Amino acid sequence: MPSIRRDGSGEREISVAEDLKGQRSAHATPRSIPAEPVVQPGLFPDDSVPDELVGYRVPTACQIAGITYRQLDYWARTGLVQPSIRGAAGSGSQRLYSFKDMLVLKIVKRLLDTGISLHNIRIAVEHLRQRGVADLANVTLFSDGTTVYECASPEEVVDLLQGGQGVFGIAVGGxxxxxxGKIAEFPGEHADVVETGEKVVPFEDELASRRRNRARKIG
Structure with a gap:
């Protein structure tokens, strides 16, 4: 993950496979990206990636991520972590956060708790968004308290720690x-539902209801 390192000459981007002198480490080897990500056995109940169209409402997202509504709302409004399934559009609409959204929320909360600035967290989040759920399971985030680094292989972890850059780490797979485990206790909603007043009904059922109402009026 490119990260921002501050020095006397300003800011510049470095990658985790580079050492402090900007030279690529001999321990770091190029990675080939598989055509289809392999899901780690036991990561999910049925060893399949969670449905990207199943979302969870704001109270659930807050409880699972361990954050307040004010934090969640601020992050959504500022674009740090926005609900990818459904945003708040109009009065009464409910935001829906996907599994990946809530994973990012948990990671953001942990990074904030360690004192990482929102600026550097935004950089980390942008790179996390570019990866699929299965890919993220192999990622470990490290930080020296200022910069966030991404490691996707044991060699990169060793290289980073030998350089003295890693103070704490977050295993995304963990x-x-x-x-x-937590999300199984909460109800999810599929993206193919629409809200009508206080009741949420499947889209197909809503269409059928409208047809019946028109038929009654014609009769």
Missing amino acids: AMRELT
Whole structure:
């Protein structure tokens, strides 16, 4: 993950496979990206990636991520972590957060708790968004308290620690397992539903209801 490192000459981007002198480490080897991500056995109950169209409402997202509504709302309004399934559009609409959204929420909360600035967290989040759920399971985030680094292989972890850059780490796969266990206790909603007043009904049922109402009026 490119990260921002501050020095006397200003800011510049470095990658985790580079050492402090900007030279690529001999321990770091190029990674080939598989055509289809392999899901780690036991990561999910049925060893399949969670449905990307199943979302969870704001109270659930707050409780699972361990954050307040004010934090969640601020992050959504500022674009840090926005609900990817459904945003708040109009009065009465409910935001829906996907499994991946809530994983990112948990990671953001942990990074904030360690004192990482929102600026550097935004950089980390942008890179997390570019990866699929299965890919994220292999990622470990490290930080020296200022910068966030991404490691996706044991070699990169060793290289980073030898450089003295890693003070604490977040194994995304571990956070994912924790999230999987918690999320099973809460109801999810599929993206193919529409809200009508206070009741949420399947889209197909709503269309059928409208047809019946028109038929009654014609009769």
